[in-house]
Amino acid sequence: MNRHKHDLVVVGAGSGGYAAARTARDFGCDVALIDRGPLGGLCILRGCMPSKALLASSDALYDAREAGALGIHATGLRADIPFIAARKRALVKDFADYRIDGIHRFPLYTGDARFLSPAEISVGDDVIEAAKFVIATGSIVPPGAIEGLEETGYVDTDGILELESIPDSVIVLGGGYTACELGQFVARMGARTTMLIRSGHLLTDMDDDVGDALTGYFREEGIDVVTKTKLLRVAWRGDKKVVTYEAGGRQHEAIADEIFYALGRIPNVAGLGLENAGVAYHTSRGIGVDATLRTSNPKIFAVGDVTGEYMLVHVAIYQGEVASRNACLNGAEEADYRLVPAYTVFSDPQVAGVGKNEKELQRTATPYVRGRYDFAEHGKAMCLGKTKGFVKILADPQSGRMLGATVIGPQGSELIHEAIVAMNYNATVADFMRIPHLHPTLSEIWTYPAEECAAQIGMKIPGDEQMELATTAEPSS
Numbered sequence: 001m002n003r004h005k006h007d008l009v010v011v012g013a014g015s016g017g018y019a020a021a022r023t024a025r026d027f028g029c030d031v032a033l034i035d036r037g038p039l040g041g042l043c044i045l046r047g048c049m050p051s052k053a054l055l056a057s058s059d060a061l062y063d064a065r066e067a068g069a070l071g072i073h074a075t076g077l078r079a080d081i082p083f084i085a086a087r088k089r090a091l092v093k094d095f096a097d098y099r100i101d102g103i104h105r106f107p108l109y110t111g112d113a114r115f116l117s118p119a120e121i122s123v124g125d126d127v128i129e130a131a132k133f134v135i136a137t138g139s140i141v142p143p144g145a146i147e148g149l150e151e152t153g154y155v156d157t158d159g160i161l162e163l164e165s166i167p168d169s170v171i172v173l174g175g176g177y178t179a180c181e182l183g184q185f186v187a188r189m190g191a192r193t194t195m196l197i198r199s200g201h202l203l204t205d206m207d208d209d210v211g212d213a214l215t216g217y218f219r220e221e222g223i224d225v226v227t228k229t230k231l232l233r234v235a236w237r238g239d240k241k242v243v244t245y246e247a248g249g250r251q252h253e254a255i256a257d258e259i260f261y262a263l264g265r266i267p268n269v270a271g272l273g274l275e276n277a278g279v280a281y282h283t284s285r286g287i288g289v290d291a292t293l294r295t296s297n298p299k300i301f302a303v304g305d306v307t308g309e310y311m312l313v314h315v316a317i318y319q320g321e322v323a324s325r326n327a328c329l330n331g332a333e334e335a336d337y338r339l340v341p342a343y344t345v346f347s348d349p350q351v352a353g354v355g356k357n358e359k360e361l362q363r364t365a366t367p368y369v370r371g372r373y374d375f376a377e378h379g380k381a382m383c384l385g386k387t388k389g390f391v392k393i394l395a396d397p398q399s400g401r402m403l404g405a406t407v408i409g410p411q412g413s414e415l416i417h418e419a420i421v422a423m424n425y426n427a428t429v430a431d432f433m434r435i436p437h438l439h440p441t442l443s444e445i446w447t448y449p450a451e452e453c454a455a456q457i458g459m460k461i462p463g464d465e466q467m468e469l470a471t472t473a474e475p476s477s
């Protein structure tokens with residue numbers, strides 16, 4: 001047994017853990033990392049970056065196919081899947097090498113971590129003692145809880161990202177963001193795609209108008225989205241995989257070459273010995289934390305996917321920074337989730353949200369006004385031939401302060417930042433409208449819902465004052 005001692009030990013060197021370690025080092029803290037590998041974290045190795053690299057290719061293929069609407073007729077279009085996979089691998093390697101370089105600037109213990117006591121953790125033959133710990137062990141895909149699924153076999157997000165050829169047909173189980181992004185990827189690459197979802201539309205947690213719109217666009221593209229299903233069992237039939245499900249009171253079958261299991265991830269808590277450290281947890285909901293990111297043991301913090309709530313990279317990083325500041329300074333800084341976007345979905349059209357959506361406001365009986373504007377009515381979107389979707393702003397009917405904004409449409413994951421910045425500065429819809437917008441741009445679409453909200457509240461619309469002055473100054477005839 002080799003014994004070591006540090007001020008702070010961070011378990012897991014993914015996005016959350018790495019941010020925690022860097023922040024602690026900035027405070028002069030002696031911080032060490034533990035990771036069982038492969039090093040790089042989910043976002044870089046098997047999450048955001050490989051998926052967005054693949055989507056760039058399927059989006060390009062789709063745009064080329066659709067370019068006839070702009071008078072461009074492409075022939076002989078072909079997706080070179082081995083090239084696309086190799087490009088993705090090269091990008092992931094680049095990103096991972098850079099991160100691994102950063103990780104090696106910390107004392108690093110490689111292997112599975114297990115708490116022995118509230119102040120000691122073991123990794124192989126090493127026992128490391130620390131005054132404080134940050135747990136950032138991420139999430140895992142839970143075993144498929146559908147009869148026959150494990151025996152029949154399936155690919156999860158890891159498997160889809162590693163495909164070297166596209167199956168002729170795919171059944172996607174799930175309608176969340178990874179199901180939408182990667183389901184649309186395989187469909188655009190040529191797989192006959194069926195999506196079986198529990199709720200009435202894709203992206204259950206999103207507002208109905210957003211989820212219904214995306215469901216409609218997917219169907220227009222030829223993806224068979226089957227809503228309100230209950231999955232019953234999975235089996236082989238010849239060389240095909242069959243999913244039996246219930247919908248509309250009857251049993252149905254979907255048959256395909258491959259099943260993409262995309263029913264989400266759960267926090268990764270197994271084997272950490274949390275009971276030895278006095279850290280309360282739940283096997284599917286993860287480690288509970290307070291607003292300062294402290295677990296039930298105040299000297300042990302948890303951040304990122306392992307806390308089970310948001311499962312987004314920027315939240316993991318933010319939580320890592322807050323937790324480390326609190327750990328190093330014995331602080332009580334509370335994480336502020338006011339601006340945490342519901343999520344960004346890199347489907348086409350893209351979906352993104354900040355603050356509250358209508359479902360959440362209605363659930364908490366919070367009064368609001370709503371302004372909405374369709375890309376089909378927006379000049380720049382019409383010029384680009386990208387007219388799917390809309391933007392929506394929700395505002396407080398008294399103060400006019402923005403409560404939330406959503407976009408489903410072209411460049412949605414970029415456009416949402418305008419609303420994020422405005423809400424960061426507590427803007428009212430009238431403040432938002434006063435920001436000059438270049439013309440013609442997609443961004444200027446935000447001014448319409450802002451104006452609609454301001455009109456409902458009775459707020460002064462910029463220019464009103466000048467118009468009033470001009471009207472008063474006009475000589476009466």
Ligand SMILES: Cc1cc2nc3c(=O)[nH]c(=O)nc-3n(C[C@H](O)[C@H](O)[C@H](O)COP(=O)(O)OP(=O)(O)OC[C@H]3O[C@@H](n4cnc5c(N)ncnc54)[C@H](O)[C@@H]3O)c2cc1C
Binds near residue numbers: 012051178
């Ligand atoms: C396909 C896909 C696409 C995604 N796209 C997006 C996106 O576009 N935008 C977005 O915001 N989020 C996206 N996400 C989610 C995002 O990747 C995660 O929320 C984020 O990476 C979680 O970071 P983390 O630090 O909590 O965990 P991780 O990055 O998973 O890090 C956990 C680390 O802990 C280590 N570890 C685990 N257990 C142990 C142990 N017992 N001992 C030692 N080490 C251990 C692991 O090796 C790993 O390095 C996507 C996820 C997937 C699957």
